[in-house]
Amino acid sequence: MQRSDGLMGVIGWVLAGSGAVAAILSWVFHARVEAAVVEEQTLGVDAGLDRPGIVDRVRTLQAEIADFEGLKLEGQVQALALLTRLGSRHGFLPEVRCTQKKSELTCTLTASGSESQTWQMVASLDALQERSRGSVTVRSCELGTSGAGRVSLSTELSLLIRTPGERG
Amino acid sequence: MALLTLGEEEFTGVQFATACFLGAAAWETPEQTQEQTVGVRLDRVGQTPVTWQATPPRTRGAETAYPLMLAAMRAVLRRTRRQPPFVTIADLSTRNRVYIEVARIDAVGITRQPPLTVRSPGTLARAVERLTTDDAEPIFYLGSAPFPAGEQTRLGALVLSLAEHPAVLGDLLLSGINPRTALRLVLLTATQRTAALTACGVGLWLWSAGQWMDVQRQFDRYGSGLLATELQPLKAQLRTLRSERDRLAAEFERSSKEQLHSTALAVQVRRALAPGARIERFRLDEKRLSLSLTGEAGSVLASLANLGKIGPLGNLSFSVAQNGTSPSGKVSVPVAIELSKGGRRGRAAQ
Numbered sequence: 001m002q003r004s005d006g007l008m009g010v011i012g013w014v015l016a017g018s019g020a021v022a023a024i025l026s027w028v029f030h031a032r033v034e035a036a037v038v039e040e041q042t043l044g045v046d047a048g049l050d051r052p053g054i055v056d057r058v059r060t061l062q063a064e065i066a067d068f069e070g071l072k073l074e075g076q077v078q079a080l081a082l083l084t085r086l087g088s089r090h091g092f093l094p095e096v097r098c099t100q101k102k103s104e105l106t107c108t109l110t111a112s113g114s115e116s117q118t119w120q121m122v123a124s125l126d127a128l129q130e131r132s133r134g135s136v137t138v139r140s141c142e143l144g145t146s147g148a149g150r151v152s153l154s155t156e157l158s159l160l161i162r163t164p165g166e167r168g
Numbered sequence: 169m170a171l172l173t174l175g176e177e178e179f180t181g182v183q184f185a186t187a188c189f190l191g192a193a194a195w196e197t198p199e200q201t202q203e204q205t206v207g208v209r210l211d212r213v214g215q216t217p218v219t220w221q222a223t224p225p226r227t228r229g230a231e232t233a234y235p236l237m238l239a240a241m242r243a244v245l246r247r248t249r250r251q252p253p254f255v256t257i258a259d260l261s262t263r264n265r266v267y268i269e270v271a272r273i274d275a276v277g278i279t280r281q282p283p284l285t286v287r288s289p290g291t292l293a294r295a296v297e298r299l300t301t302d303d304a305e306p307i308f309y310l311g312s313a314p315f316p317a318g319e320q321t322r323l324g325a326l327v328l329s330l331a332e333h334p335a336v337l338g339d340l341l342l343s344g345i346n347p348r349t350a351l352r353l354v355l356l357t358a359t360q361r362t363a364a365l366t367a368c369g370v371g372l373w374l375w376s377a378g379q380w381m382d383v384q385r386q387f388d389r390y391g392s393g394l395l396a397t398e399l400q401p402l403k404a405q406l407r408t409l410r411s412e413r414d415r416l417a418a419e420f421e422r423s424s425k426e427q428l429h430s431t432a433l434a435v436q437v438r439r440a441l442a443p444g445a446r447i448e449r450f451r452l453d454e455k456r457l458s459l460s461l462t463g464e465a466g467s468v469l470a471s472l473a474n475l476g477k478i479g480p481l482g483n484l485s486f487s488v489a490q491n492g493t494s495p496s497g498k499v500s501v502p503v504a505i506e507l508s509k510g511g512r513r514g515r516a517a518q
Binding site for chain 2: 033057139
């Protein structure tokens with residue numbers, strides 16, 4: 001009886017001790033996994049990807065960002081070049097005034113020409129803003145007759161430009 | 169309190185009250201520096217040094233004898249201020265079991281008799297006689313019941329009763345121990361403790377199994393890359409790229425929302441013009457399209473009617489009379505058309 005009592009005691013202690021060790025280990029591991037899950041959830045839809053998946057996703061995102069960045073203009077000079085090229089295609093030399101504010105460039109374009117020329121210019125500006133997916137935006141557009149069949153055009157455009165910190 | 173245990177031994181009633189504290193060996197050690205022989209503990213009662221066997225005796229039930237007598241003697245000493253030698257009878261009997269210890273203390277130490285299991289004046293007297301024959305030595309009785317006085321009136325007369333009630337006995341014995349060095353009490357029997365430990369262990373195992381299952385579920389959901397530290401930089405890169413992409417997309421989205429569909433509107437306006445009317449001025453911004461129409465009164469009116477379909481017209485100042493006097497019969501009307509956001513987009517899609 002004495003011996004079996006001792007044995008029982010030992011079994012009880014062994015069970016309780018091993019249970020405690022198991023509980024501590026699983027608790028620690030569980031906490032780590034929970035933290036990792038919280039971290040993983042910040043990835044949103046990309047959560048739970050393996051290495052090739054992540055690499056693939058990173059590549060896609062980089063391509064998308066490059067696309068967006070490619071749509072942006074490099075600076076005032078490129079904006080001026082773009083607008084003059086556009087103007088000369090329709091046969092006039094526009095007057096452009098630029099104001100830069102952070103990553104947004106506001107340009108006021110004034111030009112005058114024949115009515116059809118001016119309307120074509122407006123149309124091509126519209127086409128440009130469609131093509132640019134928002135990089136070039138026409139804010140206002142004004143046409144007025146300035147006599148002798150000439151029409152003056154004054155538009156305000158806002159262009160997205162690359163900020164120096166961003167990758168090209 | 170009816171049944172508590174001290175280690176493997178079970179005691180009841182007053183036996184518990186004494187045994188748990190006394191069996192806890194609440195002795196006082198005179199000096200820590202005193203050399204200790206293996207298996208022998210030094211203690212004292214008042215000025216008297218007491219050496220007693222620390223190793224438990226072979227017979228069961230006697231383990232508490234020394235601590236019990238130590239505590240009893242010390243209690244007597246503290247209560248009566250009487251120095252050894254004297255004889256003490258400690259009666260821990262309950263209704264079912266008799267247990268009486270008789271011991272004498274002198275300058276040498278404690279001399280004790282085997283515990284008595286018969287509660288009669290005769291056996292008590294014999295036990296006392298075996299310890300001392302000197303009638304001048306006081307005999308103290310500490311018991312849970314009154315001293316069994318019988319035909320042996322000589323002993324009855326000699327005995328000084330200090331406790332005759334379990335509660336008094338308990339208090340008295342407690343006053344003879346040193347609670348600081350008392351051993352820890354055990355709340356459960358060995359079997360109960362084993363059961364409790366087993367239940368606790370099994371519960372902990374089950375809990376950790378639950379945790380593991382939860383972890384497994386998370387792994388099933390997020391893949392094994394969840395804890396892979398080598399993927400952390402990649403994930404961080406992915407996170408920054410995502411926020412970058414989202415920022416750019418929002419920027420472009422916001423920008424393209426503000427777009428004016430000038431060509432589409434111009435086409436609409438031109439279509440609305442009736443023959444004979446001409447647009448003098450054309451201004452388009454975010455909220456409104458303002459233009460001024462010139463031409464013959466009739467065609468201008470017709471054009472205005474058409475323009476009203478594009479959007480609500482603002483206040484018109486149509487002054488025919490003044491212009492009507494001119495030979496050409498021309499009118500000039502400034503028109504403002506309010507452009508609602510959704511409407512403009514809808515029309516632009518036409």
